[in-house]
Amino acid sequence: MQSKELTEPASGPLQAADMRRPATLVDVAFAAKVSIATASRAINGRRYVSDDTRAQVLRAAEQLNFRPSSLARGFRAQRSQTVGMIVPDISSPFYAAALRGAQHVLSRQGYTVLVCDTEEQPQREREALDLLTGQRVAGLILAPVASDHANLRQVLARQPMALVAIDNRLEGRPTDTVLVDNVEGARTLTAHLLEHGHRRIGHISGILSETSGADRLIGYQQALADADIDFDARLVAEGDWSEAGGYAQAMRLLDTANPPTAIVIASSLMAVGTLLALRERNIPVPGSIAVACFDDAPWAPLIEPSLTALCRQDYALGAAAAELILVQLGAKTPRTEREHRLPMTLVVRRSCGCNGEISPLTQPA
Amino acid sequence: MQSKELTEPASGPLQAADMRRPATLVDVAFAAKVSIATASRAINGRRYVSDDTRAQVLRAAEQLNFRPSSLARGFRAQRSQTVGMIVPDISSPFYAAALRGAQHVLSRQGYTVLVCDTEEQPQREREALDLLTGQRVAGLILAPVASDHANLRQVLARQPMALVAIDNRLEGRPTDTVLVDNVEGARTLTAHLLEHGHRRIGHISGILSETSGADRLIGYQQALADADIDFDARLVAEGDWSEAGGYAQAMRLLDTANPPTAIVIASSLMAVGTLLALRERNIPVPGSIAVACFDDAPWAPLIEPSLTALCRQDYALGAAAAELILVQLGAKTPRTEREHRLPMTLVVRRSCGCNGEISPLTQPA
DNA sequence: TTGTAAGCGTTATCAG
DNA sequence: CTGATAACGCTTACAA
Numbered sequence: 001m002q003s004k005e006l007t008e009p010a011s012g013p014l015q016a017a018d019m020r021r022p023a024t025l026v027d028v029a030f031a032a033k034v035s036i037a038t039a040s041r042a043i044n045g046r047r048y049v050s051d052d053t054r055a056q057v058l059r060a061a062e063q064l065n066f067r068p069s070s071l072a073r074g075f076r077a078q079r080s081q082t083v084g085m086i087v088p089d090i091s092s093p094f095y096a097a098a099l100r101g102a103q104h105v106l107s108r109q110g111y112t113v114l115v116c117d118t119e120e121q122p123q124r125e126r127e128a129l130d131l132l133t134g135q136r137v138a139g140l141i142l143a144p145v146a147s148d149h150a151n152l153r154q155v156l157a158r159q160p161m162a163l164v165a166i167d168n169r170l171e172g173r174p175t176d177t178v179l180v181d182n183v184e185g186a187r188t189l190t191a192h193l194l195e196h197g198h199r200r201i202g203h204i205s206g207i208l209s210e211t212s213g214a215d216r217l218i219g220y221q222q223a224l225a226d227a228d229i230d231f232d233a234r235l236v237a238e239g240d241w242s243e244a245g246g247y248a249q250a251m252r253l254l255d256t257a258n259p260p261t262a263i264v265i266a267s268s269l270m271a272v273g274t275l276l277a278l279r280e281r282n283i284p285v286p287g288s289i290a291v292a293c294f295d296d297a298p299w300a301p302l303i304e305p306s307l308t309a310l311c312r313q314d315y316a317l318g319a320a321a322a323e324l325i326l327v328q329l330g331a332k333t334p335r336t337e338r339e340h341r342l343p344m345t346l347v348v349r350r351s352c353g354c355n356g357e358i359s360p361l362t363q364p365a
Numbered sequence: 366m367q368s369k370e371l372t373e374p375a376s377g378p379l380q381a382a383d384m385r386r387p388a389t390l391v392d393v394a395f396a397a398k399v400s401i402a403t404a405s406r407a408i409n410g411r412r413y414v415s416d417d418t419r420a421q422v423l424r425a426a427e428q429l430n431f432r433p434s435s436l437a438r439g440f441r442a443q444r445s446q447t448v449g450m451i452v453p454d455i456s457s458p459f460y461a462a463a464l465r466g467a468q469h470v471l472s473r474q475g476y477t478v479l480v481c482d483t484e485e486q487p488q489r490e491r492e493a494l495d496l497l498t499g500q501r502v503a504g505l506i507l508a509p510v511a512s513d514h515a516n517l518r519q520v521l522a523r524q525p526m527a528l529v530a531i532d533n534r535l536e537g538r539p540t541d542t543v544l545v546d547n548v549e550g551a552r553t554l555t556a557h558l559l560e561h562g563h564r565r566i567g568h569i570s571g572i573l574s575e576t577s578g579a580d581r582l583i584g585y586q587q588a589l590a591d592a593d594i595d596f597d598a599r600l601v602a603e604g605d606w607s608e609a610g611g612y613a614q615a616m617r618l619l620d621t622a623n624p625p626t627a628i629v630i631a632s633s634l635m636a637v638g639t640l641l642a643l644r645e646r647n648i649p650v651p652g653s654i655a656v657a658c659f660d661d662a663p664w665a666p667l668i669e670p671s672l673t674a675l676c677r678q679d680y681a682l683g684a685a686a687a688e689l690i691l692v693q694l695g696a697k698t699p700r701t702e703r704e705h706r707l708p709m710t711l712v713v714r715r716s717c718g719c720n721g722e723i724s725p726l727t728q729p730a
Numbered sequence: 731t732t733g734t735a736a737g738c739g740t741t742a743t744c745a746g
Numbered sequence: 747c748t749g750a751t752a753a754c755g756c757t758t759a760c761a762a
Binding site (some may be wrong): 369402433436443 | 738739740741742
């Protein structure tokens, strides 16, 4: 008795393209003179639609500029075509590149990426989690800062959601994880400085409560052990990844009774701080103190002296995390490991004491 | 006759917190022994709810770990609490910082940010627009690359949506826009090199079909005109913002009959390319050729010679764009201009010929 | 092959 | 102040 009203949009059929309301499936069905079900099937490329009908519907959709509402779809599916990404600082080149990689992979499968920048605050990490939970994201790529993940566990208990940790391991919960091979990287850097003949090698570490920071320290210790050198805790200064932190910790090491002749630094930003400290003290690099660090950057070959650094593949890291999300969501992708550990490559320049060349470009795209 | 079934969730009341389905308003209402309508009012802090009832509802919500579904809300409102951001390269420090600024402002108002990276391809810009349109984003922050915005206009005709352009003007359509003062910046750089006594100043420009590239060229020309110097088109080489482009265009300028004695470069990345070219040719900087560029970077003080550059406030740019979105959405925010032109400040270092100091830090946070 | 109708969670309208 | 109910756009059993 009311089938006419049902197929016809409340505000009348769409005739002009300048209507103030996005076209809906009802509009399309009406224009193509079919039922909504048929229109839906045609749009989604399902079987059991005659070629004629399909063409008709697609033409109508085209004409009306129809864009299926992801909101309605997600609402019905109880899950949005959306993946959240929570990072401590999206303006950091590492996370920005990782985001790019993730977004590249995900957008190809029709997902969009919701970014949340926690500004390094656990409080904001919790807020972000709530926000994304409310959005019913299908998956979450998380670069954890807070070590307390009670609320994360709580959320996941009620919300089935693909989860991949990046950069740091998520302790206390088996989770797909993508990170760089921090232990091996630190071994490589330290071993390289050992090859230059250094025996008193310092380490400006990252934040040690983060697994990446801890792992880098472990690698440094392993390399020393491999060379039969006793570990001296006085040669380790805990930084906070930042340039200012690197500066401060470098000063601390320089002010010890017996300063190192070489330093392994856990980030290039801290290396910059260190170089500034050394410059201030008029200590020649690599002459009096050699330096090698993590996290190569585009400017590493240009500074004085050019930085010997480990190159990480941030884009690949984000892309790998996204792939893992897709795997968990059952999308079509190759099966992958539980913990991806991406290798890093040493880019030898001059700060370590080598005669590094002047290379025009540094990081692979 | 069925009110019992309606207030009680289909799968039975929620008792344990480990249910496999997020709590809904129905669950909360049931637990608080009120109607869904009342529960909704209580949750949303609306009037006409007794304090007792409200407390009861909030307690139930808390217990059940209730997170209102943004999907359902958005679906009902025909608009998500979401703002899209389309940029050509999110791993570029400028866009990354702008994203951070935007996300900071928007998340404080309960919005989340959907990022799309177009990888500089107009095709992907169109796809991103479709994706975000489907998501029924409330607003869109767009850093345009494609000059053809026909489809954008088409989309906007049917979808009411807050829109703010950043970085480049969106020609042919009055749009809120936030950009840096490109003309003034180029004038400043050029004038500074003029003060050093240079009369033959070249320009490695950005992409001239983008308004930022065009404006920078205009500023360069204006400064020359102000100094009564005739414009010589042979001194302008159109780059593409990239390091490789800067290298190539620098070589081109060097290979002309009468090379410039100073160069204004439209981006720091291109300046790096230029410096590498000059180094390759053994041309001392600033001795034989002085250099000054746009887009200061953290590593600018560390390279050899340290770069004289214009500092842009990317974070502020993103934040301003977000504010404009909020204004358009009628949220509570101060009224703002139609076109924001953020000033840039000249950071004098050594590549221009000044005796720039070694500053420990560069960019303001 | 096509059509009908239920239902996803929320808010708004209207009746009590 | 509170409760019942319709509606938002879409997918999907199920019916034809």
